[in-house]
Amino acid sequence: MLTLDKYYPAGGQVADEIKLADLKTTQREDVLFAMAKLPYSSTEKPVVIYRQLLANGEIEYRTISAKCPHQGADISLDELKPDGNVYCSLHRRPICIFSEYNRAYLTVKRGDDFYIIKN
Numbered sequence: 001m002l003t004l005d006k007y008y009p010a011g012g013q014v015a016d017e018i019k020l021a022d023l024k025t026t027q028r029e030d031v032l033f034a035m036a037k038l039p040y041s042s043t044e045k046p047v048v049i050y051r052q053l054l055a056n057g058e059i060e061y062r063t064i065s066a067k068c069p070h071q072g073a074d075i076s077l078d079e080l081k082p083d084g085n086v087y088c089s090l091h092r093r094p095i096c097i098f099s100e101y102n103r104a105y106l107t108v109k110r111g112d113d114f115y116i117i118k119n
């Protein structure tokens with residue numbers, strides 16, 4: 001599994017827990033695909049969940065929209081890099097997941113279900 005250069009806490013904020021629906025595996029063992037109604041959205045949309053082993057030995061999950069904020073490309077197959085970013089395969093812009101200015105949502109696994117939680 002990837003080792004991060006540096007750890008930054010999840011920057012995404014939610015008012016209430018959000019249960020992730022329709023979980024699916026991807027070609028990457030550390031990436032899941034799901035549906036969720038994220039803050040400021042009126043409908044469920046595709047999201048990506050990243051699973052990361054931290055330096056302290058704990059596993060942390062983070063969720064973000066599966067659509068690149070630039071022009072909406074699907075980032076679910078794009079690899080998380082040691083700098084904590086995913087680089088969108090369409091125009092190579094960085095999307096912060098574990099890097100300093102991330103807006104990713106802290107996520108926990110309970111049984112077989114995943115929830116975005118308050119941070």
Ligand code: FES
Pocket residue numbers: 068069070071072073088089090091092093
């Ligand atoms: S659509 Fe992702 S960088 Fe342009």
